[in-house]
Amino acid sequence: MRFFEATHKYPFEWEIVSLASFRKYPNDKTPHVQNVEVINQEVDPDTGVLKTERLIRVSQSAPRLVLKLLGGSESSYVLEYSEVDPKGKTLTMHSTNLTFSNLLKVGENVVYKPDLEDAGATLFVQSACLSADGALSRFSSYVEESCLKRFRDNASIGKLGLEQVLHRILNERQATSTAGI
Template sequence: MRLFQNQHVFDYSWDCITAANWKKYPNEVSTHVVAVDVLRRELDTTGKILTSERLITCKQSVPQWVMMLVGGSNISYVREVSVVDLNEKSLVLRSYNLTGSNLLKVYETVKYTPHPNDPENRTLFEQEAQITAYATFTKVCNKIEEWSVNRFHENAEKGKQGFDSVLVILDESWKQTDRIVDGLVEKVDETVVDLKKTTDIFLKETEIKSSKLATYYGYFSDAFKRSNDMNSDGN
């Protein structure tokens, strides 16, 4: 058995990384991944834990001697089960190969968590793969495992580059959305200010009109009172 381990820090928040994970494929770098199909998706009763099962289809160049061992096909399938836990703030993806598993088994675990030193802005990526070959001769097993580790390393590098490209695109999209929202908020604020000014002017005009009306009412009331007094004296 061979063990492959990898670690990387993304300069994005865990929330951004988790959202971008569902948009990771297809991308222009990881061309070996040709399809991703969702088989199952479940949300627990608390609404905090999302479990997804996906079938990943890969197509890549394979050495002739490997093609002969696995049956002469360069198409392979991988089953992936991921768990997003909002309570723990973790995204864990576990996968294993379905194709050629009688000859080679690859168990991979990927984990995304907020970086311990900067949890608001950075995300820690941890990857581990256990690669085990099954063959009659040890020399053949070693050769298969060595080739698999090298290929896994290449794909991991492509995966990182591809994810980086997706993050750049999504980050610009998020910033554009933020600018639109900020613009809308600014417009709303301006409208509220204008409405307040209009309301203040209306209230002031109403107050002035009410004051004049009250004055006129006083004049009319006094005049009416004097008229009644004069009529009473005349009688």
């Protein structure tokens, strides 16, 4: 089992970062994300918390021989649950892989919340757990370490993608305000 943790401070308000998180895909920094579909979405009438369930399709770069042996395709799927609490100003996301989950489990947790020390900034806290099981358990150490490296690389690229979307949102807001809309 391998663990990943990262924190990052975005110099933007929580409302903008939360919006950007939902508008993150597609972007040119993460071309492996092919599609994002909202499966379910509801607002709790008592708390105002928005709960969303999304299915994310990504292309995987596993060797064709491995895909043939394991019966996979070039697309894999991730299920994501999120909760936006507008009163508490938190966005919490939990995701897990559906594809090959019998061989490798990847669980990710992300929290966006205002930085209490910097009113105009948002803290991003990310953690993940990767565990090779089943037929891969014999090679678990190698598989987990390899997947952890890819996860780290994708996490860095994901931050760049979110920053790109943040700047796009700010540009849209500026264009709207200068146009007098």
